[in-house]
Amino acid sequence: MAHKDGLLRELTTLRRGWGLEADRLRSRLGPLVSGWCEIHRTTSDREARRVLREAISSAIAEFPPEDRLAVNVALGMAPGTQHALLSARIGVLADRLRISERTARRRVDRSFARLAAEIEAGARPGHGVPGPDEGWFVKRLKVLVRLDTAEPEVTEERLIVATREGLGRISAQFTVPRTEDGRDGERDVTVDARHGVRVTGGTREGQRHFRWLLDLPRPLSRGESHTYSLAYRIRDGLPIRPSYVFVPLVTCESFDVRVRFDPRRPPRVVWRLDRVPPSVLADPPQPGDALALDGACEVALEFAAPQLGYAHGLRWLPGQDIP
Numbered sequence: 001m002a003h004k005d006g007l008l009r010e011l012t013t014l015r016r017g018w019g020l021e022a023d024r025l026r027s028r029l030g031p032l033v034s035g036w037c038e039i040h041r042t043t044s045d046r047e048a049r050r051v052l053r054e055a056i057s058s059a060i061a062e063f064p065p066e067d068r069l070a071v072n073v074a075l076g077m078a079p080g081t082q083h084a085l086l087s088a089r090i091g092v093l094a095d096r097l098r099i100s101e102r103t104a105r106r107r108v109d110r111s112f113a114r115l116a117a118e119i120e121a122g123a124r125p126g127h128g129v130p131g132p133d134e135g136w137f138v139k140r141l142k143v144l145v146r147l148d149t150a151e152p153e154v155t156e157e158r159l160i161v162a163t164r165e166g167l168g169r170i171s172a173q174f175t176v177p178r179t180e181d182g183r184d185g186e187r188d189v190t191v192d193a194r195h196g197v198r199v200t201g202g203t204r205e206g207q208r209h210f211r212w213l214l215d216l217p218r219p220l221s222r223g224e225s226h227t228y229s230l231a232y233r234i235r236d237g238l239p240i241r242p243s244y245v246f247v248p249l250v251t252c253e254s255f256d257v258r259v260r261f262d263p264r265r266p267p268r269v270v271w272r273l274d275r276v277p278p279s280v281l282a283d284p285p286q287p288g289d290a291l292a293l294d295g296a297c298e299v300a301l302e303f304a305a306p307q308l309g310y311a312h313g314l315r316w317l318p319g320q321d322i323p
Helices: 001-015 031-037 045-059 064-075 084-096 099-122 278-282
Strands: 136-147 153-162 167-175 189-195 198-205 209-219 225-234 243-247 253-260 269-276 300-305 311-317
Touching: 001 031, 001 099, 031 045, 031 136, 045 099, 064 099, 084 099, 136 243, 153 167, 167 189, 189 209, 198 225, 209 225, 209 243, 243 253, 243 269, 243 278, 253 311, 269 278, 269 300, 278 311, 300 311
Parallel strands: 136 253
Antiparallel strands: 136 153, 153 225, 167 209, 189 225, 198 209, 243 311, 253 300, 269 311
16 A cells, blocks of 8 residues: 555656656656656656556546546647646646546546556556566665775765565666776676675676676565665776766766775876766867865765766876975
């Protein structure tokens, strides 16, 4: 029942304002609706809008005509209902059904309750058994990059939310970008579970990309959250590209990163990277607005709703050693 109530709340929020025509649609989606439609696999609002339309249309296909119309009008899916306010769309529904606006609003509420029940009962798009890359999204990612240690270290803490029942295994991926001179060759990366998961297997994909399977302490229910932390170490002693970026492959609501530089080798300049196509990262550096290092020789940045498939983080120009 709690899951159904959560779905209804998310669907009710979705019909406000412009409905499915709203700007930044993906950022308005709750974890249950997003997981039901697997919105984390989409890369744009346009694609998310298409996926939602198809999923909702399929879920209400067997509804009575008046209930189908109520859902389509409330969400702005029906032709001629792309209005900025839900109240205006309620008026359109009242005119089409020849009922009062109060009755039209009650019909919308009833139809959305039925839609939530339909989703709860399993009217889910897609087929097959979901793998460890599916059925969850990241609510918050906090990263600490340490360059003042013998080996570069990256510590991640993730708060994830399950979007399917019985989520018990997820995955983690880490890539060491190719250095600018391209002479880095095969990399050696280890991972350590600080808390919240157990590393049960890992594979190398090419010379620089790594993937691990992570078992959760217990299966999660839909909508349930869990925090875990991993530490990565680059053990090969080879140079690294002077940057750290996060490219989300599943939905991430917030991303914080802190880079701690070695005070004996401070960078000449550090700048922010925000929504950068990953292919651009291999181009010669073009410094942006300089970021100041604090007294601990650190730079910290925050990113709200980083976009799927784009790079977010920071880049720097290495400095000279200080005796």
